[in-house]
Amino acid sequence: MDTVIVFPIYPGVTHLDFTGPHQVLARLPGAKTVVASVGGEAVSVDGLTFANLTRLEDVERCDVICVPGGFGCVDAMRSDAYLGEIRRLAATARYVTSVCTGSLILAAAGLLEGRRAACHWAWRDQLALFGAIPDPGRVVRDGNIFTGGGVTAGIDFALTLAAELADEATAQAIQLSLEYAPAPPFDAGRPETAAPEILALVQARNRARMPDRAAIVEQVARERRRAS
DSSP: OOEEEEEEOOTTOOHHHHHHHHHHHTTSTTEEEEEEEGGGOOEEETTEEEOSOEEGGGOOOOSEEEEOOOTTHHHHHTOHHHHHHHHHHHTTOSEEEEETTHHHHHHHTTOOTTOEEOOOTTTGGGGGGGTOEEOOOSEEEETTEEEEOSTTHHHHHHHHHHHHHSOHHHHHHHHHHTTOOOOOSSSOSSTTTSOHHHHHHHHHHHHHHOTTHHHHHHHHHHHHHHHO
């Protein structure tokens, strides 16, 4: 029987959050990857359009649900239709997973209460608003929940999950087939290692792009607490 892996995407998703893990997990023997959206609607982001998507409502079950992040995650967190499907599928899954700010979506869905989770460094602390425990790890496991940190952590996350679903030899073979041997030209991939002026630049860009993000996430957290 196939291992069904579902990526529920939405407008404003960061495409590498799911295409990176998808590329890894699609090579897993016996895996069936499903990219879905509410209503099967096409999703356009950064000049790319993902079309011919499965209707999220039509996915009966899955072994793995992997929720990606993106600047659109705040709208996804406020969508009862989207969160309802996340909760439904998570209840069928062996593994509940996310990449980047996808963990905020899992948290908003009530799936991370008291659980450790990774998230993009800029938004990680907001997990605590939903009762989750922010973890700075690149890949974090807490029981059947696997979460990856920022965007590129999705590949590390997927290889870790592949080893869990199959074995380490299979995961290493996939890594070799993809020639995944990262050697970044700059040691600027974490706020702890980036130059102060670079960190300040990125923080300013984040604030400009989504000035109300923190307030919106706080509002969602308050609404979810009242509803529970």
